[in-house]
Amino acid sequence: MGYVIEAVELRKYFVKKEDGVKRRIAALDGLSLTVEDGEFFGLLGPNGAGKTTFTKVLCTLVIPDSGTARVNGYDVVREASKVRRSIGWLHGETGGRALYWRLSGRDNLRFYAYLQNVPSDVAEKRIKALLEFFELEDDADRLVKDYSTGMKVKLMLARTLIHSPPILLLDEPTVGLDPPSARETRLLLKDINRELGTTILFTSHNLNEVEELCERVAIIHRGRIIAEGPPIEISMKIRSRMEVEFEYKGPEGVLDEVSKLPSVKAMRVLSQSDVTRAVAEVTSENEAMCEIAKAVVSAGGELLSVKRRVPSLEEAFIAITEGGQLEES
Known part of the structure; x- marks a missing residue:
């Protein structure tokens, strides 16, 4: 297996103003990380550790100040358009706001297929397959505003897969979900990884779900990776x-x-x-x-x-x- 995500010495700084004084804050401070093809990889860290900044670098929304990152073999700065075609990105805190509530579920998928330049005949086949995969066929023509929270999450996941990306970047996709919806989402993510072979980079504050889902995890703290490996190995390494x-x-x-x-x-x-x-x-x-x-x-x-x-x-x-x-x- 090769690396489909590879970050080397990534640094990103932001300026924060406190009491009239500007300070430079390191969101990423020499972060290096690799994720293998087909892997379900978890990224853990306290609030402000750099998780979201890192995922935004990978999906080309944030340009690093130094270091390199490659996604599916493409440089995130020099080959940004190719990177975007290789990924599906979902930020859990957006909730259903990433969807158009006055469109049906089917029309949401058609719209995002159009944005991803998926030919219409190909798009219709994918939409049919995704609606079946996520068990949304019976509700496909209802307006999204009438969907339950769990149904909206399913549709957002379907949206991330509309252009058949080999990699998903999921930033806390279960945040704000009730326990049954969160459990159903975890089961769907397992299926996406196993049945479709999609590589998943998954960030979460819920360590139990990371332990359940991920083959390997990395802990990010103050912009650096401070531990990495299978969950059981990380657990065994602490002084105890x-x-x-x-x-x-x-x-x-x-x-x-x-x-x-x-x-x-x-x-x-x-x-x-x-x-x-x-x-x-x-x-x-x-x-x-x-x-x-x-x-x-x-x-x-x-x-x-x-x-x-x-x-x-x-x-x-x-x-x-x-x-x-x-x-x-």
Whole structure:
């Protein structure tokens, strides 16, 4: 696989005026990143970290002050028109405002196909296929103003695909959606990536959905990439105490027995009903897992699972962006 997005030492500065004094702010400060063909890639970062500026550079709306970026092999500055033909871009905060509410869903797609110079006969075939893909056939001729929020998101995604771009740049596409609509959007994005082979660069504040969707993620902070890799690898890299998570059914005395083990330093209960879930901070993971398994059974419990506890992507994100250091590799 080759790189379809490649950024090298990107820098972008903006001037901000505070109390009458102008200051130069680095939105991007030497950012370098690569995304492979067909990849579902997540970009995480606090507010103001540079996520939106970076996506706007990639879709040619913002010109970098230095560095280079190539999308589908095209330079974002020198070959901007070719870049735009290669991408579909969706900014979630626009909501349905990216659509024409007094047109039907079908006519919205016809209009955007025209803007993308898609021949009319080709456009009609794509529109039919996209309406079927997003299950909007029955509502295609209704005015968009009568669409639900979820239907508008579907139509906006269809709009980004009208010219069959190989790459989608999605800037917080689920922001403001209710949980069912957000879940449906995530399922659609999975289908777009898997069935159509579309490369997706996805930014979000929702770390759970990034963990669910993305094969690799990068964390951007103050305009730089400070961590990159599969979510599980990033989670494992943060400095963290050794912990073992276990589940069991049994009497209350089980926890007392586990807490007395020499390898257990501290313990906390995550949930307790018919099944108890607990986490033990330990001195040695392998030794503790064996000891905990034996202690649960000897105290009259039924062990359901015992495993090394991996920090969540959210825990890793907070540790990294708030100054936590990564483990040396």
